[in-house]
Amino acid sequence: MTTTTPRPAAPARGGWRVPAGLVALSLVPVLAGSLRLVALGGGPQLLSPGEDYHPAPGPLATHIVCVTLYALVGAFQFAPRFRARRIGWHRVAGRLVVLCGLVGAISGLWLGVFDHRPETGALLMGFRLVFGTAWALFLVLGLTAVLRRDVGRHREWMIRAYAVGLGAGTQVFTFAAWRLAVGEPGRLAEDLLLLAGWLINVVVAEWVVRRSRRPANSPGAR
Template sequence: MFRRPWMAPLALVVLAFLALSLPGYLSLDPSRSRLPSPPGFPEYYWILVSHIIFGSIAMVTCCLQIWPWLRQRNLALHRRLGRVYVFAGVLPAGLLGFVVGVNTPFGPVAMASHVILSTLWLGTTAMGIITARKRRMAEHRRWMIRSFALTMSIITNRLWSALAAAALEPQIATTFGGSEIAFMHAIGSLSSWLGWTIPLLVAQWWLDRRPARRRTPRIAQPA
């Protein structure tokens, strides 16, 4: 962990996020939900809670999966945790995410973002499994880094929500014509798209620059 100084801050951020987000849903009290159930669809709350629990499993196991020390010292545990990440995390959370996304209260722009996010989350993770089974480990790591970026995008989503709310609140009476619904739709749309596109772009940028650094020739040292 000391050779990867980003591991400890990442773990702390994830734990803090889960400590703040989970208790309200683990209480199983619909009145404490951040998202209201659509009219005539009371099952939505339980689908949302399940999505959040499976997503939390994905976040915790994902942190362990990208820990180089664990991967190098205990490959068998790495593989077992990988199965937990996929089958008790991403797969159920991603499938339930379609239902949650289609029923978002933040309008069609946010809905499109949630559906695309769920599709990409499941797709990148599936490619990680396929490449691992074919022993194409370099490709496997690249796909799982993309999956990791999408798994953690819920954290950046919350950050963008706070920033968008602070920036747009003075415009409620002007830009949004006093409509709280339009204001909330704008916040939900911005945070939902920025929440996952920016982490995915950063992950791809990081992946694209690594081969270039490896190809850099070493300069011969004078004798």
């Protein structure tokens, strides 16, 4: 009686679907940030920040550039086959992502606390402080883990950090859904829609982290 050794499963062909989805998710905030940079450079003001709101150009430009690089370069860290074949690129890109994420989080916190819109209330400021601090903290924990050669923990913290940093992408959809269903949101609704975008990303990231911890042969692991 002969036995046949089962062939290993072929690698999934959809290895680029997740990076492509993440790039698409960040597209609107990236385009909006690009228009802001054009205005800061002396070009036309295509996105009006409001008559009474003129943010400091240095921190704002720093935040936009860093968050754009973080979102776009970070998306390709989620292509496992590409990452495995180009370890050197993964490490260099990872350092850039951590640096841009930390500068983006710090500049965002500075803008949120010291250079926010006049109508910003304590509730929204509190949300920004919590998630901006969490973003920076997750990056530090991810960096610390990889320095200890704990690749699993590094991956988990970086997933969480990327999710928080990409909150603006999901907030586009929370606002769009509200406007379609209800209409223009009020002040409190705006704050809660921003919170919803962050929370959705955090929940999805935690689901991905916990799913990746399951043994390969456990129910639901595939």
